[in-house]
Amino acid sequence: MAISSRLPAPCYLLMATLMLLIIQAQSITRHYDFNVQTANVTRLCASKSIVTANFYMSAAPYSVIRPGTFDNTTVAGILEYHNPHSASESSFDKDLPLFKPTLPRFNDTGLVTNFTSKLRSLATPQYPAAVCHAPIWIEETRVGR
Template sequence: MPTPRPSSTKLSRLEVDPTSQMHTPSTGSPDRPTTFVLPKVKLGKTYLLRLINAALNDELFFRIADHNLTVVEADAVYVKPFDMDILVIAPGQTTNVLLRTKPYPTNATYPMAARPYFTGQGTFDNSTVLGILQYKLPNPSTAANLSKIPTLPPINDTSFVSNFTSRLRSLANARCPANVPKTVDRKFFFTVGLGSSPCPTNATWVWFMHCHFEVHLSWGLKMAWIVLNGEMPNRKLPPPPSDLPKC
């Protein structure tokens, strides 16, 4: 990975999961960005891509060269399908899209690109991360090796982002109504958890939990708790170094 700039935005945190399998990125360097390679796709098929923006601050633009994507879900809620060649994904947001592969591709591989949408002040990582969509061709020699890197909107292109988000509509129709009641007839209370399941006794450390957005840490949306040592040697923390500053 390249040395990050003073920012929490690491573009490699845009995760693309077509098969629920992990795919190792290639080693990146300052003159060669980190790239991710997906499994080879077949001709004329439809694939469901689950996109996750795991960055802490910025929305991300995402595009696959010479391909349209059909948005069908956002944040675990189905939406009315619509086609776009460039997506916008908010921090912590998940988006499911349909990728329809070409029956007669002109290239064997197509680059994918992502970078932030940012309109504020300050320093952030404005680099572009790349991925590779590979086709499984019966005769690879008949197609070019690599398509051109796709272009993305300017980093501060608010009009594009507004146009994209305005197309997100709930899946409300006669078959899937989305009626919102004006009055509440019953009250329901659901217990999500009681804290009755203890943490593993070998997980001794100071644990830190915070809201997804990094800026919220400065607002106090954070907490820490300490897990004490267990009885067995492998359940104890090593002592701190002798030169560790005291609190």
């Protein structure tokens, strides 16, 4: 599963009751036609057996500033999971159990610090990471004299 985010700020993403293993996380800044865009991609895989059910996915902004540079809207989606060894239907099954996540506070710095401190690079001297060194454009604006 890949999660792609085009947001100007970090956010929380939770899936109810699922233990997810992050297998790749990257943040890339690209320059296209003088518009800078960020692409944040995280690749996940489930780290335990998943029951056939509906899972809410929720995302909300993270900020240490109140109220922040956003409207603090929480978004949600539903992931319907069917066991691959059983018959599955393509439409939403309202009879399946529904699991809902609980999002942390918008400014829970301790949780974010704990999470990011566990991220590790697979790069080693023997297998270095290929890092693109792109030029940086800085626009200077002078106001007044």
